Amino acid sequence: MRAAGRSIRGGTGRPRRAVALAVAGSVLVLALVVPGRPATPAAATTARSTPISLHLVVGTAGDPVTGGYWLVAADGGVFSFGAPFEGSAGGLDLVSPAVGMAATATGSGYWLDAADGGVFAFGDAGFFGSMGGRPLASPVVGAAAAVGGYRLVAADGGVFSFGVAFAGSAVGQLQRAAAAIATDGAGYRVVSSDGSVLGYAGAVDLGGVHVPPLVGEVVAVDPGHDGGNGAAPAVIDAPIDGGGFLEPCDTVGTETAAGYPEHAFNFDVALRLAGLLTAGGAIVVLTRTSDTGIGPCVNQRAAIGNAAGADAAVSIHGDGGPTWGRGFDVIVPAPVVSSISDNRAIVQPSAELGALVRDHFAADTGEPTSDYAGSGGLDQRGDLGGLNLSTVPKVLIECANMQNPADAAAMTDPTWRQAAAQGLADGITAFLVAREVP
Numbered sequence: 001m002r003a004a005g006r007s008i009r010g011g012t013g014r015p016r017r018a019v020a021l022a023v024a025g026s027v028l029v030l031a032l033v034v035p036g037r038p039a040t041p042a043a044a045t046t047a048r049s050t051p052i053s054l055h056l057v058v059g060t061a062g063d064p065v066t067g068g069y070w071l072v073a074a075d076g077g078v079f080s081f082g083a084p085f086e087g088s089a090g091g092l093d094l095v096s097p098a099v100g101m102a103a104t105a106t107g108s109g110y111w112l113d114a115a116d117g118g119v120f121a122f123g124d125a126g127f128f129g130s131m132g133g134r135p136l137a138s139p140v141v142g143a144a145a146a147v148g149g150y151r152l153v154a155a156d157g158g159v160f161s162f163g164v165a166f167a168g169s170a171v172g173q174l175q176r177a178a179a180a181i182a183t184d185g186a187g188y189r190v191v192s193s194d195g196s197v198l199g200y201a202g203a204v205d206l207g208g209v210h211v212p213p214l215v216g217e218v219v220a221v222d223p224g225h226d227g228g229n230g231a232a233p234a235v236i237d238a239p240i241d242g243g244g245f246l247e248p249c250d251t252v253g254t255e256t257a258a259g260y261p262e263h264a265f266n267f268d269v270a271l272r273l274a275g276l277l278t279a280g281g282a283i284v285v286l287t288r289t290s291d292t293g294i295g296p297c298v299n300q301r302a303a304i305g306n307a308a309g310a311d312a313a314v315s316i317h318g319d320g321g322p323t324w325g326r327g328f329d330v331i332v333p334a335p336v337v338s339s340i341s342d343n344r345a346i347v348q349p350s351a352e353l354g355a356l357v358r359d360h361f362a363a364d365t366g367e368p369t370s371d372y373a374g375s376g377g378l379d380q381r382g383d384l385g386g387l388n389l390s391t392v393p394k395v396l397i398e399c400a401n402m403q404n405p406a407d408a409a410a411m412t413d414p415t416w417r418q419a420a421a422q423g424l425a426d427g428i429t430a431f432l433v434a435r436e437v438p
């Protein structure tokens with residue numbers, strides 16, 4: 001084992017405590033910074049006990065000579081197992097976290113790469129440059145060693161080659177963030193987190209995997225009202241703070257002339273929607289899981305989506321409009337700030353979600369936009385606690401007018417309700433996928 005950090009080259013990871021030292025030179029960086037660092041992360045070449053890292057491990061590299069390997073943690077600390085310890089960035093107080101490492105072919109050196117594009121070279125690993133301190137469109141997520149240098153890949157698929165040839169990047173070609181880059185002969189592969197593989201300069205592409213578009217996404221689905229509300233006025237009439245004003249905990253909802261209740265419609269569409277979203281890979285959080293309960297109150301419905309950290313949320317309703325009026329409209333939040341809430345951050349993304357839900361709901365159901373509420377199928381309101389209190393992008397849809405004979409006939413038809421759920425799923429999916437592209 002060598003003295004920690006002696007062989008570091010290039011202070012390009014922008015260590016916070018060494019800004020001035022980057023000019024003075026890397027030797028000075030080490031002279032000042034490393035001695036202040038405890039001996040950890042220590043080389044663990046004998047590995048009699050398990051070393052502790054207080055930072056998440058983010059990468060590894062194998063030593064082709066000894067058969068050992070290294071682990072790197074987010075703080076730049078390196079742990080050696082059967083491989084020579086050549087130093088670490090653990091004492092440098094990195095501006096951005098380490099995201100990976102790559103080893104030289106000799107087994108006597110390695111590079112650490114940080115999210116800001118900084119590269120730290122140790123042992124016989126040469127320093128050929130970095131993106132540290134330069135503007136990046138998206139963070140670096142991985143690195144790969146190559147003969148004569150190395151390459152970095154950023155989340156948007158951008159490839160940065162140092163000492164080796166550049167043969168293309170995946171910018172504009174990814175549906176999700178890049179996950180890794182690997183060397184293959186003179187070429188390289190970029191792997192996306194959606195499982196796709198892009199090869200450059202002759203790197204073989206033998207296929208990838210399919211990651212459904214909603215994997216990693218959380219959607220809150222809120223079927224309005226509840227089947228037990230009508231028999232529990234003392235509970236559902238109790239006032240709650242809807243964001244600077246009082247409104248009832250919940251309401252009974254409406255029904256068709258034939259007696260098909262809104263809560264049943266809402267719940268049925270919600271379950272159909274949950275099934276579609278789950279099939280797409282999403283985690284779905286329902287604000288109620290039966291149609292026989294009471295509530296929850298609208299503030300709780302918002303809180304459920306917030307607590308889930310939902311990437312999108314939708315409240316499903318049927319309207320009780322004038323009998324002559326038809327159509328659906330999507331209610332999006334107006335900015336409302338109160339002593340208990342501030343929804344301004346979600347106004348814009350909710351508007352985007354609302355527009356996509358409007359477009360897809362219309363296309364999938366053939367339902368016209370409302371001729372009595374909102375405009376063009378959209379309606380921005382600040383008088384609904386469920387939207388005022390949301391901290392996640394959220395919309396409320398009035399799927400159709402239960403008081404209108406034509407709409408009531410549609411809503412009573414399970415085939416139409418499936419189409420309604422599909423429209424919601426398609427709109428939500430479009431919204432989420434658009435945000436997944438780096």
Ligand SMILES: [Zn+2]
Pocket residue numbers: 224225253254262317318319
């Ligand atoms: Zn309703």
